[in-house]
Amino acid sequence: MVSALQTSDTTSPSALAWRWYLVTFCRNLVLIYPVYALMISAAGVGAWGLAWLFVIWSLAAVTFQVPAGVIADRFNRRHILIGASLIKSSGFLVWWLWPDYAGFALGFVLWGAGSAFWSGTAEAWLYEVLQNRGQVVTYARVYGRGRAADNLGVVLALAAGGAAAEWGFAVPLLASIVSSALIALLIWVLLPDSGRTGTVQALSESQAPDDGVDAPPLHQALHEFRVDAGVRYLASGLILATVGYGVYEEYVPLVLEAYGFRVGLIGLLVALCYLARSFGMLVAPHVGIPGPLTSLAVSGILLLLAALAPAWWYVVGLGLFFVLTAMAELRFMDALQRQMSGKARATVVSLAAVGMELGAVLLYLFIGGLAAALGWHQASVATALLLLILVAPLVWLRRA
Numbered sequence: 001m002v003s004a005l006q007t008s009d010t011t012s013p014s015a016l017a018w019r020w021y022l023v024t025f026c027r028n029l030v031l032i033y034p035v036y037a038l039m040i041s042a043a044g045v046g047a048w049g050l051a052w053l054f055v056i057w058s059l060a061a062v063t064f065q066v067p068a069g070v071i072a073d074r075f076n077r078r079h080i081l082i083g084a085s086l087i088k089s090s091g092f093l094v095w096w097l098w099p100d101y102a103g104f105a106l107g108f109v110l111w112g113a114g115s116a117f118w119s120g121t122a123e124a125w126l127y128e129v130l131q132n133r134g135q136v137v138t139y140a141r142v143y144g145r146g147r148a149a150d151n152l153g154v155v156l157a158l159a160a161g162g163a164a165a166e167w168g169f170a171v172p173l174l175a176s177i178v179s180s181a182l183i184a185l186l187i188w189v190l191l192p193d194s195g196r197t198g199t200v201q202a203l204s205e206s207q208a209p210d211d212g213v214d215a216p217p218l219h220q221a222l223h224e225f226r227v228d229a230g231v232r233y234l235a236s237g238l239i240l241a242t243v244g245y246g247v248y249e250e251y252v253p254l255v256l257e258a259y260g261f262r263v264g265l266i267g268l269l270v271a272l273c274y275l276a277r278s279f280g281m282l283v284a285p286h287v288g289i290p291g292p293l294t295s296l297a298v299s300g301i302l303l304l305l306a307a308l309a310p311a312w313w314y315v316v317g318l319g320l321f322f323v324l325t326a327m328a329e330l331r332f333m334d335a336l337q338r339q340m341s342g343k344a345r346a347t348v349v350s351l352a353a354v355g356m357e358l359g360a361v362l363l364y365l366f367i368g369g370l371a372a373a374l375g376w377h378q379a380s381v382a383t384a385l386l387l388l389i390l391v392a393p394l395v396w397l398r399r400a
Contacts, residue, residue: 016133017142019190020126021149027085027118027183028153031161031172032092039169043099055361056105060112062357065119069221069350072121077128078193080121082184088114089180096173120349127337129192140285140334147330148278155274221347224340233397234336235352240394241296241332242356244387245325247363248303249273251371251379252318258376259311269315276319280326285334292331293398297391299324304384307377 032039040050072080091110094103126143130136164172224231252273256266290298299321306317340348366386371379 016129016192017138017145020142020146023183023186023190024146025149025153026179026186028150028157029179030153030157030176031164031179032169032176033154033157034161035165035169035172036095038165039095039173040104042169043104045101045104049101053101053104053108054364057108057112058357058361058364060109061116061119062354064113064116065350065354065357066347068113068117069120069347069353072117072124072350073347076193077121077125078187078191080117081125081191082187084114084117084121085180085184085187086114087117089177089184092173092177092180096170096177116350116353119353120347123333123337123349125191139337140330143334144281144285144330147326148281151274151278151281155271155278158271158274221351224348225351228339229397230339231336231348233394234332234339235348235355236397237292237296237394238329238332238336238352239355239359240387240390241292241325241328243359243363244296244299244383245277245322245329246356247360247367248380248383249322250364251367251376254371255314255376255380259314261311272315273319273322276322277326280323281330284327284330287327290327292328292335293391293394295324295328295331296394297388299328300384300387300391303387304381307380307384 037050040053045053068080087110091107091114094107094110097103098106123143126146127136127139130139130142161172164175225235253266253270256269261269302317302324303321306314306321309317336349336352363383363386367379367383370382
């Protein structure tokens with residue numbers, strides 16, 4: 001149902017979609033991406049210190065996720081997206097002004113906070129803007145293309161960031177400060193308000209929380225998880241699809257190195273993985289099968305076969321793994337947005353994001369510990385088996 005209160009913005013749905021693609025593409029066109037670990041190491045931070053910086057990064061994201069979602073459900077979502085971009089830019093600025101361990105830690109805290117305020121808010125903004133225009137049925141396609149544009153921005157950043165670092169790490173770092181701040185300007189100029197007030201349906205009486213439809217967003221989000229098995233299933237599937245891809249992806253360069261690939265080729269192969277992920281996001285809305293749970297299970301099987309295969313067959317299997325996890329993620333997100341009542345949409349996604357970050361910390365330790373003890377190939381096999389094992393509870397949740 002489209003609200004009687006429509007946004008005054010007259011941008012056509014097609015033009016709006018292309019503006020969103022531009023914003024998502026530019027958002028991850030951050031040249032420091034491929035070299036920030038090298039920059040930190042060059043500043044004298046060892047491997048163990050770097051690992052703790054990653055932990056700080058994840059914990060910062062966890063800390064800010066739920067408050068960010070609650071704020072996004074209370075205030076203007078477009079303004080939250082602008083603020084998220086400026087916070088991310090400020091993290092890079094801290095690195096440039098204060099290039100020691102404390103500065104890197106603070107920069108990661110700010111980066112994690114910026115990501116938390118973007119996560120959930122962006123999906124809720126897009127869904128409601130389309131809903132207000134009677135175009136909610138296009139959400140999966142627009143969201144998928146936006147994620148594909150996001151990944152293409154990463155690909156270009158991977159390709160350009162390394163080259164820019166040839167003139168020193170300050171070059172990609174300064175470029176990242178500017179580009180992240182410019183995203184805030186792009187959002188201000190190109191994107192309309194979501195017209196959130198009155199655009200979503202109230203909870204039905206049978207679903208309404210005891211303290212009423214005006215309850216705080218966190219209470220309403222927790223209520224949705226408690227009473228709606230569909231929300232629990234879809235959020236859990238989204239967590240597994242995102243964490244399974246996101247954590248393993250961080251270790252892919254080390255696995256490729258263990259296979260004997262040259263450093264220059266590793267960067268290209270990682271970029272191709274992001275292209276594969278973009279392809280998955282683009283085709284998911286247009287392919288009826290497989291479903292998200294099947295895509296997730298098949299991705300685990302492919303990763304297992306890839307980890308047992310010779311070098312180039314591993315690359316092929318890895319690319320298919322990226323395609324299928326992307327398809328699963330998009331479909332879980334689309335179904336979750338449709339399943340939610342809408343009263344605390346950003347907070348529900350933020351709660352799921354907390355699960356993602358906590359799961360990521362555990363999976364980082366799982367893969368890293370196995371790799372240290374047994375090697376990267378064995379760690380890849382164990383990761384695939386763990387992914388397949390964790391699919392089983394999702395089957396039960398879907399039937400609940």
